[in-house]
Amino acid sequence: QVQLQESGSGLVKPSETLSLTCSVSSASFSNYFWNWIRQPPGKGLEWIGYLSYSGSTNYNPSLRGRVSISGDTSHTRFSLTLSSVTAADTAVYYCARSTFSGADVWGQGTLVTVSS
Amino acid sequence: DIVLTQSPDTLSLSPGEGATLSCRASRRITSRSLAWYQQRPGQAPRLLISGASSRATGIPDRFSGGGSGTDFTLTIDRLAPEDSAIYYCHQLGHSPQTFGQGTTVEIK
Numbered sequence A: 001q002v003q004l005q006e007s008g009s010g011l012v013k014p015s016e017t018l019s020l021t022c023s024v025s026s027a028s029f030s031n032y033f034w035n036w037i038r039q040p041p042g043k044g045l046e047w048i049g050y051l052s053y054s055g056s057t058n059y060n061p062s063l064r065g066r067v068s069i070s071g072d073t074s075h076t077r078f079s080l081t082l083s084s085v086t087a088a089d090t091a092v093y094y095c096a097r098s099t100f101s102g103a104d105v106w107g108q109g110t111l112v113t114v115s116s
Numbered sequence B: 001d002i003v004l005t006q007s008p009d010t011l012s013l014s015p016g017e018g019a020t021l022s023c024r025a026s027r028r029i030t031s032r033s034l035a036w037y038q039q040r041p042g043q044a045p046r047l048l049i050s051g052a053s054s055r056a057t058g059i060p061d062r063f064s065g066g067g068s069g070t071d072f073t074l075t076i077d078r079l080a081p082e083d084s085a086i087y088y089c090h091q092l093g094h095s096p097q098t099f100g101q102g103t104t105v106e107i108k
Helices: none
Strands: A003-008 A018-025 A033-039 A048-052 A057-058 A066-069 A079-081 A091-100 A103-106 A110-114 B006-007 B010-013 B017-029 B034-039 B046-050 B063-078 B085-091 B101-108
Touching: A003 A091, A003 A103, A003 A110, A018 A033, A018 A110, A033 A066, A048 A066, A048 A079, A048 A091, A048 A103, A057 A066, A079 A091, A103 B046, B006 B085, B010 B017, B017 B034, B017 B085, B017 B101, B034 B063, B046 B063, B063 B085
Parallel strands: B010 B101
Antiparallel strands: A003 A018, A018 A079, A033 A048, A033 A091, A048 A057, A066 A079, A091 A103, A091 A110, B006 B017, B017 B063, B034 B046, B034 B085, B085 B101
């Protein structure tokens, strides 16, 4: 059974860089998109971007060039970096696997708080 | 960006009743790129419907999706207490991907 697990720092200072990793078990990277999605406390879902099975990336323009998603060559994990964070970046961050039709596997989510 | 507007914001229904949730897109999207999720408190979203009408693995047939173009629906038959959750629609066909604001379903 495919499982995703987020890990990384839960507390980041303003203006610093948020870094998270998603570990992928029992899944092939092929034919899927590997996404980061976030949810501020008490609010809705926001797509951050994805790394495709071919290695290309696609990001939400709302993040104004602060975001980068990369994968390792073993295809067992992929990572998110978000620079120059502010309090508005405080959220639960999810990694998720998707096709063109939906995101079928999600991690449990990890809360990242931006605070000094 | 494509804006997805869900209605109503909240539904309060009794067990056994049926629910119809709406998702309207600000412009036409392909049916194959519209999904619905259920999110219970403290949990990650769970895929219910992909491609507008295909139930995900393990989803009861009480859940069904339909629609095309700009108007999509999620129907839940015979509501059960465990259906109490927030339901989101999601379009993956146009970048950036976007989500609706969610419909809260409360079971009385």
